[in-house]
Structures are given as structure tokens and as C-alpha cells.
Amino acid sequence: MNQPLDPDSIVTRQAVEDFLYREADLLDNWKLDDWLALLTDDASYYVPPNDKPDADHRFTLFTVADDIVRLRERIIRLKDPNCHAEYPPSHTRRMISNVRITGVDGDIVNVSANFAIFRHRRGEGARQFVGRYRYKLKRTEAGLKIAERRAILDAEELGAMGSVSFLL
């Protein structure tokens, strides 16, 4: 704490916001391979169950708990026209706000943000996915990378949201 901060190591909220907005843009435009390039080689992605938002995926049944292997497979699936739940791909629009750096742990920057995702499909009303993100962003020579991404929904149950077939 008493040591002077290395200026190169400071990550600003603005840089984090820029990163999250770029990520949202890639996801909303289904540029999924470009999105994968934002991840570290051991990244993980979690959607906890609605009734246990703070739980650990090793002991609790999640909605999504992907390691990088399954995450890559998920992208293969999402790009396949036989991914029926997402063909044609949903139109999604992500609003990201209340971005905060909540801590720094070595080269990991902990970030929280709020999200509201509107999802539209033909013949359906809008479905709204609202909640908070918890990120572990890793500082690398190539810039920030996502080491862990957790999308925690506010709703008490998925209910009318139905399935979580796209990336939250």
C-alpha cells in the first residue's frame, strides 16, 4: 500500500468501460470469434442459479458453468444453424452501467457492472435479462483479457426469460 504505484499498472475505470462496451458490441453483433479473443486461455463463464446467486458451481447446480473448453464448444454451437434456440440469432441489446473497479489483486482487476439485456426474436415480445456482472480482468501485454465472467440475474426465477441460449 505504501509503495508508489507503477503508472503502467494503473487501470482506469474509463479503460474498463471501454473494454466492456467493446465486448458488448461484439456480443450484440454475434462476432463470437472476436469475443473469444478477449478471453484468457483458462477463462470461465458462469450464470449462477437464480435462487443461489452467490454459490460455488462445484457444489451448486448453475444455469451455465463453462470452463474454456466448454466455452469454445459453446461458440461452435452458437455459430451452427442447428443451434435451433438461436437460429436465426436473437437480436440482443446490452445496456451496461454502474461500472466499478472493486479491487486489484496482482494482475487481476475485479470489476462489477450492472446490465440490462433486451432480447428479441420474431413472433415474441421482448425478453429482459437484468442483473450484475462480476469480472476478473487480467492485465496482459496485449491489454485487458477476461479471466472470469459471471452474469448474475436479479430475477427470482428464469420464468418468462425461458432459456439462456445466448451469452449473457
Next chain:
Amino acid sequence: MNDRLNGNGHANGHFVVEDRQNLTFQVNRQVFVSRDVLEDEQRTIFDKCWIYVGHASELKNPGDFRTRHIAGRPVIFCRDRQGQVRALINSCRHRGALVCREREGNARQFQCIYHGWTYNTDGSIKGIPGDDAYPPGFDKAGKGLVPVPRLESYKDFYFASFDRDAVDLHTYLAGARDYIDLVVDQSPSGRMEIISGVQEYDIKANWKLLVENSVDDYHLVTTHSTWLNYMRNSGVNVTPAKGHLLPTKGFGKDLGNGHLTTDNPNYRGRPVAKWISVYGEEAKADIDAIRKELVARLGEARAARVADTNRNLCIFPNLVINDGSSVTVRNFTPVAPDLMHVTAWALGPVEETEAQRARRLHAFLTFYGPGGFATPDDIAALELAQQGFAAWREVPWSDLSRGMGSSQEQLATDEGHLRVFWRKWSELMEMRRESAARS
């Protein structure tokens, strides 16, 4: 067939029409869209059959409770302070409000927020504020929460019936008991537990479509090709067996009383106890050890029966236990003809180590659930079917004749086991029709 239809679009007024001579089996699509049919189903099926409430493991300690909806009624599933499991109707005897609002917890009592009536965890009345104002003869002691008319369990699975005269659960379950036994036998102590974390989601489709879908192996190759790709990419052999649509030759079985199951030689791995490459090399020795315990306890033949077959079991009318790449307990309730609420849990042996439990949960999410690689596509298929039913007047019949007339045992990719459900459904609905006609 069509020339025998009456003006309402169903053959002599029957919704399920089986012709054993011409080998046709048709279901009228009105059963998926009609409010009258749903109302009849509520009264003749959900009010009469045994409906799944919950699992004993969800109520570990005295005072533990879970609030549920069972056959449309709000119910408190709880273990009273003396340790007895109960299912109490969650409605104040005074003026009706729910007396327990939380999803789950531990209670000393249930208190209505409206006028403050309190109830013990066994349902008995505990206190009525200002009870001296009630007239002489007011039966305070008789004002406890109303229990569901019948509550019985089989191997920790609790079911309720709202029909006092229902046959006992043991008899009702018939051949389904053997398949529950195969699930429970995975635990060295015979104790399975519901794992924390519930999946609750809606499907905009008729509830009966999920019965069909849960046991229908005909759809695997088309609906779930992306999951098959994932398995293939992970080194699992999913090449169809010679002359079959699936990697192995599996069967569809009639278990009596409308219960049915698939029974397939496993190809997709099982936490208990069949290793596949998706689990990783490091899991091999552990799964071998689970297998050894199973063989030592059950013998070679029974162990193979437990560990080398996958079974999707449907207990009439609305409980599905899928025992395969993990164990799923899935319950679904109609809300409208074109809408159901689905609740799904993972089940595992209480003895599992942390690593084994993590492997089970990982395997669950590979296929199942609203974020899995397969369930979202099932939901899509059912919702598309429901949308197609809007034209039920022009296209009145769904065809379920696959496998009819075969001299062999019905395959899981046939529809013989789906017909088991529909025959039972039809039998109960026709009984109601006849009794309505008599009165």
C-alpha cells in the same frame, strides 16, 4: 380416418384414436390448445393422481421448509419440529393469505402477516390474536393449516394426492419403482440428495409436449446435432449403431399405470460409473473406484444394470427423472394450454466427494437445463410445435404410430412408450367424459 371425423374435428369426440388393425395412433391437437381440456386435466388428472412434491433431502432438519405449487395449490413442504415430513396447504384458515412467503428456510412457526394467526410446523394452530372476541363454540383447535389429503413417499421421493381415495403410492408407481431403485442404488447407503440450485423456467407450450420430449429418442439426431458435435469433438463415439438412429440400441418401456421409460445402453458417460473423455484422464481412476464399490455391493450384473444403462423415466403425469450423464429431477405444471412452468434439480449420492460432485454438475450442464447444450433446443422445438397447433382445425391430428406393428420390442426411437402416456391420459379423460355424460 378423416372421413370418420365429426364436425368438431375429432373422431366420434375422442381425442386419442388408436386403430390396432390399420396400425394408426393419432392425437387430436385440440388437447394442446383447449382451455376446456386443461380444466378437465386439472380435475381428472392433477386432482386424482400422485403428484411429486419434493425429496426428503430438501428437509434435513426439523423446521426446514420449502414452498411449492402442487397441482396448482400453494403448499408448504416441511419437516415439523418432531421430525415428521408434512405438506400443508399454504393458506391461512382465517382469510386465506399465504402464511409462508419464503422459498425455503427453517421455521419455528408460520405467521400470517395479515392478522397474525400463527401455526406450528406440524400445521396445528398456535395463536389467534384477540381470540377472546370469537363467539362461544368457536373451534380454535380445528383451525390448523390443512394438510394435503394424502402424502406418501417412496425412497425419499414425496408425492401428494388430492384424492382421498387414491390407491397407495406404492401400488400407483407400479413398474416405475424398479427404475427409481436403479437411481437410488447409485448411493452406497441408498441415500440420494437434491443438490442446491434450482432451474425454474417457462416453456410456451402445452405440458404434455414435455412428457413426450423427455422420453423421445427419435428427435436426438436432428434437434441435438450441436450437442452430438460437442461430444464428438470431445472424443466420445456417437456414431449410430448399425441400423439405428442412436449410438446404441435402446428400448422404450411400459411400466404400468401410465408410467414409462427409455432404457438405453449408455454411450454418453455416467458419473456412476462410466468414464468418457469429457471427464478428463484424471477422473478415470476415481470412476473406476466408484464402479468397484458398486460391483462389490450389488454384484456384477446389478452394477452393470445401474452403471451401463441410461434411463429417462416419466412418472405419470408430470415427473421426469433422467438418469444418464447425471440425474435430473424435473417437474412441470401447466399454467395455460400453451404455457408450463418447469422446475428442475440435480440429484446425487450423499457420499460423493467434492471432485465427484463437481464432475456430476459439470456433466449435467453439458446437456441439460436452460443454459445447457440441448435443453434450449428442446424448448425451441416444443414452442414451434405449439405455434403449429394454431392450425388444429386444418391439421387436426398428430401422428404417434412409429414402431406400431413391429414384432420386436419397442425401441426408444419408436413411439410405443409415448403411446403408453397417451393411453393413460385418454383413459382418465374418457372416464370424466362418461361421468359428465351420465350426470
